[in-house]
Amino acid sequence: MEKNQDFQCKYRYKQQLIRQREKAKQRQRIYRRNLYRTYQSEQQQEENDLMTVNTEKNHCVNSINVRNAEINREHEVFIDGDDIDSYLDTSDDSNDEIQMIKVYDLDEEEINPIARYSPENQLKFKIGSFIRDVNMNKKHSNMLLDLLRGIEIPINFNKLWNDLHVQFSYKTIIYCSSCFETLQDIKEQCLNDKCQDKAHMINSELVLFDIAHEIRSVVARNYSLIKWYQENRQSGPLCDIVFGDVYLKKSSKNRLSLLLATDGKPLTVSTRSSVWPVVAVLAEIPFPFREHQRNMMLLGLWHWTCTPNVDLLLSSIVHDLMVLRTSGLLIDIGDKGMTHFEVDVLAVGGDLPARAKCNKISAHNGFYACTYCLFSGISCLQHRHVLYPHDDFKASCPPPRTQQHIDCCIAEIKRSRSKNARVCGVYGESPLSQIISIPVQSTLDYFHLALEIHLVFLLNQWKQAIPKPVYIKINQFLRDIKYPHTIRRRPINIQSTDKWKATQLRVFLLYAALPFCVIFLPAEHQYIFSLFFIYIRTLRFFKSREDIRDMKLYVNEYLSKFPLVFGRCNELYSVHALLHLCEQCNSFGALAFHSMFALESSLHHYSKHAHGHILRGSQIAYWHCVSRQLETINKSASAKVFGQDCFLDDRLIHLDLCFKYENDFRNIFREKFKEEL
Structure with a gap:
C-alpha cells in the first residue's frame, strides 16, 4: 500500500512539473512577443531622442531581470525535503527537467539587437566583429582602420579587383575522373555507360594560365635584376645554373630560360584530393631572388583525387611554350618600351614518381627506370623488386640514353599497336619531348633523392645499429649544437627522424651528420658515410668544375662499398641515380641552384588558397591572380644588394x-x- 502511495506521489510531482513547464513556455512566448513590439517602437523613436532611448533601454533590461525573477518564483514547486531526495534519486531525467524550467536566458541579439543602432554604428559593430573573429591584434586593427579611413569602400570584391586592375587570366576545364570526358559543371555526372556502373568520384579540374601574362608580370618587376645579372655574371656564384653547359650553348642577349617543376600535395584527407601545380622560375633572375614566391609563375594546375593525366596536364602548356619559343615575347619595360625576348625551357624537375609519369618512362621500381643510361636492372628473387647493382653496371657498361633512342622506342610502340607495349622502359610519347631532351634536361632533384630517400634510409639503418640507451646521448648531442639564428628548423630527436622536414634533413646532413657518425657509429659506417657526405656536399655548391671531376671517384667507391654494409637487396634505383648527379652538375651547375625546395614551399602557399570542398583548383587560381597583381605595387629587389659591403x-x-x-x-x-x- 505504501509503495502505491509513493508511486502516485511521484506521478503527481511529474505531472505538476510538466504543467509548470508548459505554462512557463507560454508566458515566455507572450513576453518575447511584447518585448519585440517594444523594440519596434523604441527603434522608431531613436532618431528623435537618443537620451530617451538609452533610458528606456536600461528600464527594459531591468524589467527583464524583474520579469525573469517573477517567472522563476512561479516555477518553484514546494515539496518536502524527504520527498525531493527520494524523487531525485530515482529519476535523473526529471531532475534535468527541473533545471530546464528554472533556466530561461534570452539571447543577446534579442536583448540588444544591432538593428537598433544607426547604419554607421552597425558598420562599426561588424568591423569590430571581424577584428575579433580573425583574432587580429591591436597593431593590425589600427592598420585596418587606417586603410578604411577616408576611402570609398567598393560594394563587393569584384568591384575591388576591377579598381585594382586584377586580370583573371586563366580558364578551368572540368573532366570526368573515370573516362576524362569534358563536362560543363563540377557537379555534373558523366553520362558515359562505363562511368554509370562505377561509384561517382569527384570530377577533375584542369586550370590553365596565360603563360605570356605570367612571364610579363615577373620580368617587368625584376628587369633591373635581370639586366644586372646579364652584365655581371662573374659577380655571382660560378656554380650557378647560368654557367652550366646547357645554358651556355643556348645563351643569347635577351633570353628567358624557364625551369619547370611539378609535384603533388594533398589538400584534404576526407576526399583524398590533391593538387598538382606546374610552376616555373626564370634562370636569368639571380639567386636567391629567382626562388622567391612572388617570382614563381603558375602555368597549370590539376586538382583530383589521384595523380593527373599527363597528356591533359602538359599538352596545352607545352603548346603555348612552343608558340612562345617560335615567336618570342614582347614585354613593356617602362622606360625601355616594348622589348623582345626569346623564350625557352631549360630544364624540367620533379621527384622520382613525377619524373617517371611526365617522361612516360618506367617508374623507379621497374626495369629501365634510369633516364641517363640504358641499364636494365635485375630482379631480386628474395623481395621481388628491381635492383640496380653497381657491380653489374660496371661490368655491362650500358650506353647512355638519348632523345633519338626515345623517339625510336616510341615509333616501335606505335608499330606494335599494343596498349601495354614498353620498349626499354618507354611506354608512350611524352609532351615534354617536343620542348626538351628528356635524358639531358629532365633533372634529378637532390632534395628528394639525397635527403628524403637516401638520407632517411641511412638514418633508419643507423638506428638499428645503435643501442636504444645511446639515444639519450644522441639527443643531447643534437640539442647542444649552437646553430645560427637563421636556422629555425633544427634536428633534435633522433627517434622521430621519420617526422623530420626536408630543412631538418638538410641541416643534419650538411652540419651535424659527420661528427655524429664519428662519435656514435662504427668505423665501417663512418667510412662509407664520409664518401656520401663529401660527394653530396661538394656537388651542392662547388667553386670550380674540377671539383665535379674529382667526385666521380667518391661516388664509385661509395656505390661499390654500399652492398657490403647495407646488403645487396638495398641497391635500388635511388642508389644508382646518385651516380648521375655528376653529369647533371656539368649540365646545370650545383645541385642547390636547381633543387625543388622552392617548389615545396610554393605548394604549401598555394594550398592555403583552397577553401571549401568544390572547385578548389579554381580558388587557387583566383587568389593567385589577385596576389600576382598586388605584388606589382610592392618594391622589387634592387641589384644594389649584390654590391654593398x-x-x-x-x-x-x-x-x-x-x-x-x-x-x-x-x-x-x-x-x-x-x-x-
Whole structure:
C-alpha cells in the first residue's frame, strides 16, 4: 500500500512539473512577443531622442531581470525535503527537467539587437566583429582602420579587383575522373555507360594560365635584376645554373630560360584530393631572388583525387611554350618600351614518381627506370623488386640514353599497336619531348633523392645499429649544437627522424651528420658515410668544375662499398641515380641552384588558397591572380644588394642593436687584435 502511495506521489510531482513547464513556455512566448513590439517602437523613436532611448533601454533590461525573477518564483514547486531526495534519486531525467524550467536566458541579439543602432554604428559593430573573429591584434586593427579611413569602400570584391586592375587570366576545364570526358559543371555526372556502373568520384579540374601574362608580370618587376645579372655574371656564384653547359650553348642577349617543376600535395584527407601545380622560375633572375614566391609563375594546375593525366596536364602548356619559343615575347619595360625576348625551357624537375609519369618512362621500381643510361636492372628473387647493382653496371657498361633512342622506342610502340607495349622502359610519347631532351634536361632533384630517400634510409639503418640507451646521448648531442639564428628548423630527436622536414634533413646532413657518425657509429659506417657526405656536399655548391671531376671517384667507391654494409637487396634505383648527379652538375651547375625546395614551399602557399570542398583548383587560381597583381605595387629587389659591403637591411638583423653596441665592438676588437677596425 505504501509503495502505491509513493508511486502516485511521484506521478503527481511529474505531472505538476510538466504543467509548470508548459505554462512557463507560454508566458515566455507572450513576453518575447511584447518585448519585440517594444523594440519596434523604441527603434522608431531613436532618431528623435537618443537620451530617451538609452533610458528606456536600461528600464527594459531591468524589467527583464524583474520579469525573469517573477517567472522563476512561479516555477518553484514546494515539496518536502524527504520527498525531493527520494524523487531525485530515482529519476535523473526529471531532475534535468527541473533545471530546464528554472533556466530561461534570452539571447543577446534579442536583448540588444544591432538593428537598433544607426547604419554607421552597425558598420562599426561588424568591423569590430571581424577584428575579433580573425583574432587580429591591436597593431593590425589600427592598420585596418587606417586603410578604411577616408576611402570609398567598393560594394563587393569584384568591384575591388576591377579598381585594382586584377586580370583573371586563366580558364578551368572540368573532366570526368573515370573516362576524362569534358563536362560543363563540377557537379555534373558523366553520362558515359562505363562511368554509370562505377561509384561517382569527384570530377577533375584542369586550370590553365596565360603563360605570356605570367612571364610579363615577373620580368617587368625584376628587369633591373635581370639586366644586372646579364652584365655581371662573374659577380655571382660560378656554380650557378647560368654557367652550366646547357645554358651556355643556348645563351643569347635577351633570353628567358624557364625551369619547370611539378609535384603533388594533398589538400584534404576526407576526399583524398590533391593538387598538382606546374610552376616555373626564370634562370636569368639571380639567386636567391629567382626562388622567391612572388617570382614563381603558375602555368597549370590539376586538382583530383589521384595523380593527373599527363597528356591533359602538359599538352596545352607545352603548346603555348612552343608558340612562345617560335615567336618570342614582347614585354613593356617602362622606360625601355616594348622589348623582345626569346623564350625557352631549360630544364624540367620533379621527384622520382613525377619524373617517371611526365617522361612516360618506367617508374623507379621497374626495369629501365634510369633516364641517363640504358641499364636494365635485375630482379631480386628474395623481395621481388628491381635492383640496380653497381657491380653489374660496371661490368655491362650500358650506353647512355638519348632523345633519338626515345623517339625510336616510341615509333616501335606505335608499330606494335599494343596498349601495354614498353620498349626499354618507354611506354608512350611524352609532351615534354617536343620542348626538351628528356635524358639531358629532365633533372634529378637532390632534395628528394639525397635527403628524403637516401638520407632517411641511412638514418633508419643507423638506428638499428645503435643501442636504444645511446639515444639519450644522441639527443643531447643534437640539442647542444649552437646553430645560427637563421636556422629555425633544427634536428633534435633522433627517434622521430621519420617526422623530420626536408630543412631538418638538410641541416643534419650538411652540419651535424659527420661528427655524429664519428662519435656514435662504427668505423665501417663512418667510412662509407664520409664518401656520401663529401660527394653530396661538394656537388651542392662547388667553386670550380674540377671539383665535379674529382667526385666521380667518391661516388664509385661509395656505390661499390654500399652492398657490403647495407646488403645487396638495398641497391635500388635511388642508389644508382646518385651516380648521375655528376653529369647533371656539368649540365646545370650545383645541385642547390636547381633543387625543388622552392617548389615545396610554393605548394604549401598555394594550398592555403583552397577553401571549401568544390572547385578548389579554381580558388587557387583566383587568389593567385589577385596576389600576382598586388605584388606589382610592392618594391622589387634592387641589384644594389649584390654590391654593398655591409649588412643587408632585412628582418634578420636588428640594426638598432648594431648601432648601440658598435663602439663596444670596436673597443673589444682593438684590444684583441691590436689594430683598428
